[in-house]
Amino acid sequence: MRAALGVVANRFSVELEGTGMWVFEWFGVVSALAGLLLVWGLPLHRLGMTPLVLARATQICLAWMLVQVAGLTVGLVSGMSRPGGVLEGFGGSLYIDSLTLVMAALISTLGIVVARFAIRYLDGQPRQAYFFRWFAFTLAAVLSLVLVGDLLSLTLAWIATSTGLHQLLTFHPDRREAVIAARTKFVISRLGDAFLILGLVLTYREFGSWRYDQVFAAVEGVQAAGRSQALVWIAVAYVLGAMTKSAQFPFHSWLPNTMETPTPVSALMHAGVINAGGFLIIRLSPLVAQSTLALDLLALIGAFTALFGALVASTQTSVKRSLAFSTVAQMGFMMLQCGLGAFSAALLHIVAHSAYKAHAFLSSGSVLEAAQSRRVNWRGSERWGHVLVANLAALVIASVMLSIVGYSFGILGTDKPGAIVLSLVMLLALTQLIGSSLTRRSPALVVRTLLASCGIVIAYAMSFRVFDLLLAQSVSHSAKSLSPWDALLVGSVMIGFAAMTLLSIRVKSGHSSQWLARLHTHAAAGFYIDVFWRRFIKRLGALPSAL
């Protein structure tokens, strides 16, 4: 199988070091990370420091990190530094490009918000100081993960992240469920570590280096030397590693079971930590994009996870579990985008989803109030025939709207990777939205919905353009040409999404049948994936004895 693919710019071979400015910035970034580690490591709480002090210290470190990100961004924009530059010093290296900066800014911002939230939310908890210490540790690990300049450091940060998370998941060590969930996560994480280490070893064998810049620069050479088979295995190892971290089917099972931990941890996890897998793929896109197998695997598993997660999420009855399965679905979609080569769209998805999901978790106490604000006597028909006609009409309207707005913002160009699939998903979404307004016999509602739909398309187009520009130089933009196999893949993914939409329209209009009822039962049980993981964990002997 040949990877069809663009060329990685030789910009990655440029190594910047030693100028005064770099040293300054190196210290800036590293001091922020060191600060977080101090919050974790110093026995401040034993010195009579209140948890509040730990929280404030964490926030200050993160704010300081944001200042560094801003400084580096100015450097990048003004051309004083080059993207893909490596900050080196004292044996460690940092890789600075727009991907790094976007991720670091995202994590720091979320960290500040979540720390602020946990001050009051965990007030009076005996383990509040414990929480803030491991919170700082986990943030330091995730930040390092996106900042470091070589695969070895990345792997270490990767492992540190799951270690920190493990401590946060056992916030209530006396709750048996919490311990079981944490151990499931532990086992899956170690599996992910194994894949990553495998990739690490293979990479070193092939490239003789772990530095991104050196690896990326050498990719073309290896490819040319006819050793693309090795690249395939390396890419697949990283893809599998990413799948465990980003909760892809069937490794998603740990995620919905982490509700035993306080809401701020959920917010941090669903919004920050879980992105590590996606980040890894985007960061290594010059490498991963060399392997069609890896990309197809990503697309297939991603699409399946997206549909699986969305289906299960729609049957969950508790707010946090719905949110968790929705995260699984969103991570799947993000991986699908990666698999289709739409790496900048994937990053947009990561950032937008993180913000949304962090907010959704932190505001999960408002679910009742929100439900009351939309309690309404629906007018209109639920008859299947009417619903179908309305949705067909909506399909036409949405197509026209998407064509006009999409073309004028240039997001529909077929030159963009994966554009077909992503446009289809958008089309289906708008169809559903407009379709459900059409049956309500309220012209005012239809007009508003149409305006909102236009707004959604425009917002999407703008967000997408911004991220495309942002990542112009940081990710692989190799346009994928469709092989017959790819066409089949893309085709089935599209059919999957269309079928899911139809199902959702049918269910929403209140129809039921025996097979739908059965599907609901299995979906509500998460298709028993968790049951099998528990048995597996039990067989490993990792289940806690009665507490």
Added chain:
Amino acid sequence: MVTVHRPNSQNTKVSPARREASPSVGESLTDLRAQIDRVRQWVAPLWPLSDFVAVNPWVGMTEHSFLDARHQLRRVRSCESLPSLEYLQRELQERSVSRQTLLAAWEHCRTEVPGFAEQLSREEFLVRATLRDSADADEPRDSDRRVWTFAELADQRFSTDYSALVVQEVSRHCAGHFDEGQATWAAPNQSAPLYEAWRKVAEVDRTLDWSGLAGTTLLVRRLPSDSLVALADMLRELRISPERQADYLAALAFSVNGWASFIRRSGDVVDAEPNDDFVALLAMRMAYDLAVVRNHPGLIDLVDTEHAAEESTPFSAGVLTRYALLNALESHEREDLLAKLVPGASSEESHGETDVPETGRLMAQLVFCIDVRSEVLARHLEAQSRHLRTFGFAGFFGLALEHQHLGGASSVAQCPVLLQPSFRVTDVVRDGDRDSNSAITQRNWLRRAGNKLAKAFQAGNTSCFTFVESLGLGYIIKLVTDSCSWTRPVREAGASLDSHKRDAVVVPQLPESGPHAISLERRIDLAEAMLRNLGLTRDFARVVVFCGHGSAVTNNPLKAGFDCGACGGHSGEPNARIAADLLEDGAVRAGLAERGIVIPSDTLFVAGLHVTTTDEVRLFPPRRAEHDHGRDLMRLNEHLAAASAATRQERSTRLQGQTERDLLRRCRDWSEVRPEWALAGNQAFIVGPREATSSVNLAGRVFLHSYDESRDPTGNVLELILTAPMVVANWINLQYYASTVDNVAFGSGDKAIHNVVGQIGILQGNGGDLATGLAWQSVHDGERLQHAPRRLSVIVHARRSRIQAVIEKHELVSQLAGNGWLTLVAIDQGRAYRWTAGAGWVLEREPERLNDSVTDSEVQLEAVQAEH
């Protein structure tokens, strides 16, 4: 897995129809139903989150004494209903409880608990009361358990994990069945009865089959279609003898207590005819127990041996000590309270006319809810001016109404949960014509419909991906603004109008025409009942305020717990506004005058709302502006503002050095888990004229209900108070008590891992049973308890004979007071008498703590200790 069928299980294949035909079986089913009904009584009802109100967790056990109920419950459920010895000892010391009080408590328990003195001698009690590191520490929560579910037995025997597993499964099915819209794809057969819906799901669901309980789906498939018959069949296969059935059923019910409570309420209260959901729940739970037994057939014999070993244990000395200490603490605090109350109201002649100051007419009379939070505000308000007088009355003001917001989809019951609303009130645009009303209604509908579509877009199976990519980035801004409390996670209902404008424009109104119209006669009845029960039939001030209360919290699913319990867990605003409107109606006043209640024409009735989180009081714009009330209202507003500030000041000291500003922050902060202390600390219910309490600082721990014996010749008002508001106060008190004493069984645990399920209830963490009661954060501030667990002391300013008549007429009252669920004290002729079931009215000990210094008693106790 080998499925073992016991010989008698062959019989279970007999068709239900044939079984019903046989009279003896029919009889046994009737017996079984009676057993189930008994179990159902033991389970306390649980209201959904939007109407969450306090419930006495022992509400069905009041026919037993407090200790008996504890013992009975603990036979079938792992729980505790007494504070720990360590806590009690610490309290004794901190509150300097005297030796006399201890001895009096011992004496009291001796008369109350049979066999008390034999178990616990006076000397031993005194030793145990003070001995630290006592060898026999508190008994574990399950030390009295005699009856276990088979899942629990298997877990103990084989270290399996079945209990958690089957509870999780029952909970999942119930959540799906009762979900009110969390799942965008609702469970099938939601409208079918629970048993039928569950069977359809459980026939297909493989979770248990693949988790070690092989054959569960098969078992469910073979269950009879009638839940009661199914129960009878399963009981037979489990070899539960008829005399053990009730206990076993109770153990099953309590293993899923949250859902049992939820179903108990939906079956008993909401539906006209009680449904069989409770039976269904037991059948579900028992089917899973049967699955456990079929996989571990040896378990049945295990039960038989245990049953043989069973015997009734008397209360241990440790338990009796704790009970007596609780009594001692309660009577110590009651003595304090009585000492403040009794000397002031020297005799009953003082009741009545003294409320009019020498200058003549009062400026304003304000009616607050009996809620303990009103006491603080009322006290500070009366301190502002002698011309202000407050009343305490159930916060729904006797108006059992349901209220519908403008453009809202449904109405909300605004009355105590045990009443059914008797009329409906809808919001209308004041002085608006039909057009402006329908315009606002339409706007509201559009906004709600828009919200609904937006939610569907956000949560749709495929649209969720587009939602994130198009609108997700906006949440970065929302995160920041919500964090800084500039915005709320969800816009407040009706936020399009600012609050002042809304108050003036949108008013709740009694329907004067149409199908829900309320006749003038009925209005006059309502108004008369309200004023007579309140004891306000003459001496009207120039302004009379009906002041409801509500909370202002953000991002808190338990908001209803902070709102007015008398209004069904909602804000009391509609009731207050309707009450004021009723009495502003000229025709109603004329009718009242005919019935002997003459309201001066210059008396203005105004509605108000006490926001308990911030302690602000908002007066709603009055209907008319005659007689120059503007000045009165302005002055009243000034007084209210001053009283609010003073109340906040007092409350902030309770929140440990927090500033007043911090208090205001709490209601807007989305991360706040303790926006206010709500009713934490409640310990007494005082029924009497305000003069008897107005000079006393009751520290926000007392429910105040106005009562004037001289205006209640028939005793009807007293009867009403002791059967309705007192019971509500008792429920609230015991909910706080139970959540404090055993938060695992009766509370809802750590708020930080709460997970709202089905928009009706709370799960903890990953799932498990539905949570009942209060979160730990609601009674504990991280360092110490904010609610001192005490049973309610009810203090009534009335003649003993009067109260006695109510006790004799109402079994519930005599049970509550006689079985130790509360203490009933009468203040009669300036002396306090306590009612006991055995001895009737007993004079409460005169406070004599001054002569009996604490250190003295400590020394004595230590001496006794040394002797041992």
